[in-house]
Amino acid sequence: MHAERFDLAILGGGLAGLALACALRQTRLKIALVEQRAPARLPGWDARIYAVSPANAGFLQELGVWKHLPIERLATVQTMKICGDAGARLVFSAYESGVSELAWIVESSLMACELWESVKRQANLTLLCPAQPKAVEISEDHAHLLLSDGSALSARLVVGADGRDSWLRQAVGLSAINFDYGDMGVVANFSCELPHRSIARQWFLGASVLAWLPMAGERVSLVWSLPDDQASDLLTLGAEEFCRRVAAAGGNELGKLALLTPPAAFPLRLLQVPQTVAFRLALLGDAAHGIHPLSGHGINLGFQDARVLAQLLATTPEWQDIGSQRLLRRYQRARREETLVMQGATHALRQLFRHTLPALRPLRNVGMNLTNALPVIKNLLVRYAVGPF
Structure with missing residues (x-):
């Protein structure tokens, strides 16, 4: 079966996954974004709201959103x-x-719809929607994805931005601790x-x-x-x-x-994921961590995941493998401190x-x-x- 080749495949078109895609719009990377359904504007006010930090408002400004x-x-x-x-x-x-x-x-829906409109117009991105992954196989030079409609693609790096119950995290056996x-x-x-x-x-x-x-x-x-x-x-x-x-x-x-x-x-639930990267794989947003909502900080962690990973991928030389575990561990180290601090603080306050x-x-x-x-x-x-x- 013919599988179109990409540099990066992002599974999940939520806020963090869309922000990552958008942040890579001016790079040489060829990107696929796999999402089951497009976000929609609600007729009234969205009950799901976020307290977006000034730093992340600045990040969204850089993205043009x-x-x-x-x-x-x-x-x-x-x-x-x-x-x-x-x-x-x-x-x-x-x-x-x-x-x-x-x-x-x-x-939430306002940010999601604006990010979606941005990636729809993105020259280096192929939007696969409606679509969902069915199987993944990691080889020496690519991660191979089979989608539920029978189509296939391969990428040098697959990013799981597919939520708290991440399909990718479970499919590759990365452990998660739920409280x-x-x-x-x-x-x-x-x-x-x-x-x-x-x-x-x-x-x-x-x-x-x-x-x-x-x-x-x-x-x-x-x-x-x-x-x-x-x-x-x-x-x-x-x-x-x-x-x-x-x-x-x-x-x-x-x-x-x-x-x-x-x-x-x-x-x-509190969600801790000890390893958020593996060979040709990385997790971000709710797939990588979950905290108590009393701080209103959850989406800020996800946006900063996207910002840090995008910066790492954008500055990696063309000859270097973006799916190497050594490279991806830099992303994991960069995000570990803030995640642990926020998880620890909110959990301790709640207890x-x-x-x-x-x-x-x-x-x-x-x-x-x-x-x-x-x-x-x-x-x-x-x-x-x-x-x-």
Whole structure:
């Protein structure tokens, strides 16, 4: 069977995979992108939103995508207020830290559609959609892929950007460690009675973590991490009672809430992948790591995976094999520290506030108050979160 040859095959057209493809648009590499379905614009507001760091907003700007996002759908986070479960408070301010914003709040579908439009026009890319891989075989000089429609292709490097349950990761036997939190993330969007003033709000409420993220206009997006049974109960409520419950959990800080999107829920898991590369293979985005959503940092890790891998591939001399494990280990080393820091920090915070030991409650709240009283420490945390400029 004839198999078209490529330099790079990317499995998965989510945000991270599309960003990688787009970042390589001016290289000599011949790229194939395999995706089951194209992203679509939703009729209303997308309940899946991301807090995009300024560094990654800059990355999307370099890709030529950011300028096409509708400004009326974007919002900035200027302040972040975090409340403990015994009156402790921690406040981060963009102004006090000398940055223009802490994050941009962007709907997932907006970014996906703009990235998709970019790769559709990309001269060095072949878009295979709808398509999905069925088998992979690694040889000395190529990775060979068989697709479900019977067609085949080969590439010097295959990148798995195919999500948390990555087909490629499983097909080649790269191990993954899953930690099920026994929680669900409930998401929804609301219009709010009182102005949010570009403040992201987060409450640690014992067994749950509640977050309200400011959206364009007087709207907020909910991410509420709850034990499975509590999340299921919440989803059975009517719209009015659901709004009342969410508003009350946040101390009615924004007055009455009105539902804009139906609530949805997804299971929360920590995903650790000890080896994210192998001979002719690399993983990025959710295929390579998964963290608790309380930081809103997941997509930022994926975008930085794409940026680092694209830079490595773009600067590799033509005579050098882009599928060599020695080369790909440089990508793995470059991404390991940030991933481990974010996974460790979010996991530790979740475990610390979930614990019911009486002695821990005052300690964790004192820790928050102490951090809040030390501007130097707070500014360092902000600088790490917003990323390099």
